[in-house]
Amino acid sequence: MAPQSHFKLNTGAVIPAVGLGTWKSEKGEVRKAVAYALKDGYRHIDAALIYGNENEVGQGIKDSGVPRSEIFVTSKLWNTHQHNVADGLQKSLDALGLDYLDLYLIHWPVRLVANETSDLLPTNPDGSRSVDRSWDQGETWRQMEEVYKSGKVRAIGVANWSIPYLEELRKTWKVVPAVNQVELHPLLPQHELREYCDKLGILLEAYSPLGSTGAPIMSDPTIQDIAAKNGVSAATVLISYHVNKGVVVLPKSVTEKRISSNKEIVSLSPEDLAVLDALAANGNAKRLNTPLWGFDLGFADWYGPVK
Numbered sequence: 001m002a003p004q005s006h007f008k009l010n011t012g013a014v015i016p017a018v019g020l021g022t023w024k025s026e027k028g029e030v031r032k033a034v035a036y037a038l039k040d041g042y043r044h045i046d047a048a049l050i051y052g053n054e055n056e057v058g059q060g061i062k063d064s065g066v067p068r069s070e071i072f073v074t075s076k077l078w079n080t081h082q083h084n085v086a087d088g089l090q091k092s093l094d095a096l097g098l099d100y101l102d103l104y105l106i107h108w109p110v111r112l113v114a115n116e117t118s119d120l121l122p123t124n125p126d127g128s129r130s131v132d133r134s135w136d137q138g139e140t141w142r143q144m145e146e147v148y149k150s151g152k153v154r155a156i157g158v159a160n161w162s163i164p165y166l167e168e169l170r171k172t173w174k175v176v177p178a179v180n181q182v183e184l185h186p187l188l189p190q191h192e193l194r195e196y197c198d199k200l201g202i203l204l205e206a207y208s209p210l211g212s213t214g215a216p217i218m219s220d221p222t223i224q225d226i227a228a229k230n231g232v233s234a235a236t237v238l239i240s241y242h243v244n245k246g247v248v249v250l251p252k253s254v255t256e257k258r259i260s261s262n263k264e265i266v267s268l269s270p271e272d273l274a275v276l277d278a279l280a281a282n283g284n285a286k287r288l289n290t291p292l293w294g295f296d297l298g299f300a301d302w303y304g305p306v307k
Contacts, residue, residue, distance in 0.1 A: 003243045003265045009178040010201040011155045013102070015072055017243045018263050019044030021207060021252030023051055029254040034060025037259050038071065046181075046207075046250045047096065048076035048107060049088065050120060054095035062097065073098065076107035076159060077144070080114045080122065082135065085143035089152060104153040105181055106144060109165045110293050111135035131294055137165070138172040145175045157181070159205075162298030163196050170200075181205035184247065185217055185238060186279040187286040188301075194247075205248040209238050212288050222279060226272050233261070240265045241276050280305075 006014040020037045022030055022045065030053045034045060038061065047057045054075065061071060075096065081088025089104060111132040115122045122130035144156045157179030158166075166180070180197050184190055184206035197204050211217035218234045227234045235251070235258075242249035243265045251262040268276075280286070283305040296302035 001267065003240065003267055004246075005265075007203055007246065007248060009103075009155050009203060010176055011178055013155060015103070015179075015203070015248060016042070016044035017248055018042070018239070018265065019046045019072070019074070019205075019248065019250045020259065021046050021250040022053060022057055023048070023207065023252055025051070025053060025252060025254050027053055027056060031056040031060040031063065033254040033259060035063035036256050038064035038066045040256075040260055040263070042259075042263060043070055044072040044074075044248075046074045046205075047092070049078045049081075049092050049095070050076070050107065054092055058096035058098065068098065072102045074103040074105065075101055076105045077140070078120060079108055079110050079112040080120055082106070082111040082137075082140040085140065085147055086150075089147050093152065100151065101153045103155045103157060103179060104144065104147065105157045105159045105179065106137075106140055106161075108160050108291070108293070109137050109158070109297060111137075111140070129293060133295075137169060141169055141173055145173075148175060155179070157202070159207075160297065163193055164298035166196070166200075166202075176200060177202050179203050179205055179248075181207055181250070183208050183287060183289050184242065185209050185211060186220075186223065186241060186276040187211075187217055187284065188288075189277055189280055191277070194245075198246075203246075203248060205250060206242045207250050208288055209242060209249050209251055210235055216286070220279070222275060226268070226275065230266060230268070230272070232264075232266055235262065236264055236266060237268070237272075237276075240268055241273070244268045244273060 020042050075092040077088045113130045113132050117123045148156045155178040157177040159181040223234050227237045253259050285305045300306050
């Protein structure tokens with residue numbers, strides 16, 4: 001059986017299983033990458049205000065000639081806008097040149113307080129991030145529910161949320177998050193989080209599915225062996241792994257050849273999936289994205305593998 005091309009959100013909407021990630025896509029490159037991806041068959045673009053390139057993402061969407069109604073567009077509420085979700089949303093809509101989003105996520109369960117050092121990544125005098133630890137994420141979610149009701153976003157969700165943080169939010173939410181976008185790959189499979197979200201009808205999305213610069217994932221001998229057995233690249237194995245497990249995957253590239261190859265999904269055997277699922281066992285997990293917020297966001301492995 002061929003892997004699914006789309007998944008269903010708890011809103012009833014469908015979301016393409018593979019989307020083009022735009023994190024760390026440089027200005028001057030992302031416009032062409034988005035336009036090429038859409039012309040090449042992608043129908044899902046993942047953006048965020050903090051990436052600093054939403055203007056170009058929007059231009060790429062227009063350049064593609066693909067009707068807006070055919071494209072699933074995601075953006076994310078940045079930390080310094082958590083006290084005013086409507087304003088943060090409007091900044092992204094204006095930059096993208098759109099009048100609605102298909103999905104809007106709280107980028108991190110962390111409120112930053114803008115000050116004279118920065119509107120986006122403010123710091124305290126000691127150099128630490130200007131984090132408001134007293135802020136109630138339930139209030140941010142209440143405002144997310146309001147913009148959802150307004151029709152400016154078709155679905156709402158979260159990103160980088162752990163089970164303890166979701167459990168806290170669950171006490172007051174009226175709308176269950178449609179999505180939780182997190183770092184996911186065979187060296188960070190987050191099995192417990194996956195099971196928890198599945199039970200609540202929250203779809204997982206995987207960012208950094210190929211790891212990042214200097215990460216050992218692509219060159220892992222086990223992944224290389226599975227790739228050789230299936231006659232595909234290690235990247236295809238890593239991207240296909242998620243779709244085979246019912247997870248949306250967001251590979252990022254600005255290179256046309258890689259953009260094209262990243263959307264090729266293959267079926268992996270139950271045996272291959274079991275091997276990939278077990279790679280992080282026995283203290284081998286490796287989390288690649290741990291911003292210096294000053295706390296672990298409820299992830300037990302934030303500061304290193306759990307033995």
